[in-house]
Amino acid sequence: MKKIYALALCLSMTTVMAMDIDERKILSLNEMQRNHILAEMRALLQGTQQILHALSKEDMMAVARHARILGKEMTHKGEDHLRSVLPENFMQLGMSVHQSFDQIATDAETLKNPKHTLIQLSDTMQHCITCHAAYQIRTTELPAKAESHPAHHNHH
Numbered sequence: 001m002k003k004i005y006a007l008a009l010c011l012s013m014t015t016v017m018a019m020d021i022d023e024r025k026i027l028s029l030n031e032m033q034r035n036h037i038l039a040e041m042r043a044l045l046q047g048t049q050q051i052l053h054a055l056s057k058e059d060m061m062a063v064a065r066h067a068r069i070l071g072k073e074m075t076h077k078g079e080d081h082l083r084s085v086l087p088e089n090f091m092q093l094g095m096s097v098h099q100s101f102d103q104i105a106t107d108a109e110t111l112k113n114p115k116h117t118l119i120q121l122s123d124t125m126q127h128c129i130t131c132h133a134a135y136q137i138r139t140t141e142l143p144a145k146a147e148s149h150p151a152h153h154n155h156h
């Protein structure tokens with residue numbers, strides 16, 4: 001009994017200590033850049049749910065459709081202004097997620113194997129976890145580097 005209590009206390013203490021300071025690398029962004037990234041994040045979460053829903057019905061065409069939206073196409077929506085402020089490693093992690101969703105879409109169309117897609121989705125979400133464990137966003141009132149080129153312009 002005592003042992004279990006000590007273990008529980010120990011666990012809760014490390015949790016508190018871990019929560020005390022956010023030691024993840026800081027991405028120093030302005031409001032607009034933060035909003036852009038978080039909006040993309042919410043789209044990733046929503047798209048993942050839509051893929052799972054389609055998968056539960058074994059509707060592989062719908063899986064492909066939802067996965068494709070989260071593919072590399074997603075990054076073409078005016079992200080040039082972010083490229084100059086985000087670390088290379090962050091960009092690569094993000095790109096690998098988009099590539100994975102393209103692969104999920106292609107395999108759903110051709111293999112039509114729900115179990116295979118489920119494994120791919122699980123593997124892809126490891127990248128979500130890796131990035132979230134490594135980075136946090138802080139906003140700054142100071143003009144960010146990217147503001148020297150008008151970032152709200154559409155780069156098409």
Ligand code: HEC
Pocket residue numbers: 027038039041042044045048090091093094097124125127128129131132135136137138
């Ligand atoms: C390349 C890095 C990276 C990848 C990959 C990534 N994220 Fe994020 N995500 C972030 C960062 C940074 C934040 C902000 C975290 C913070 O400041 O605490 C965030 C925040 C979020 C949020 C909160 C959005 C909000 O409005 O507050 C959601 C939801 C989210 N991510 C979902 C996902 C999902 C789902 C995936 C994978 C399919 C994913 N993310 C992959 C970096 C990433």
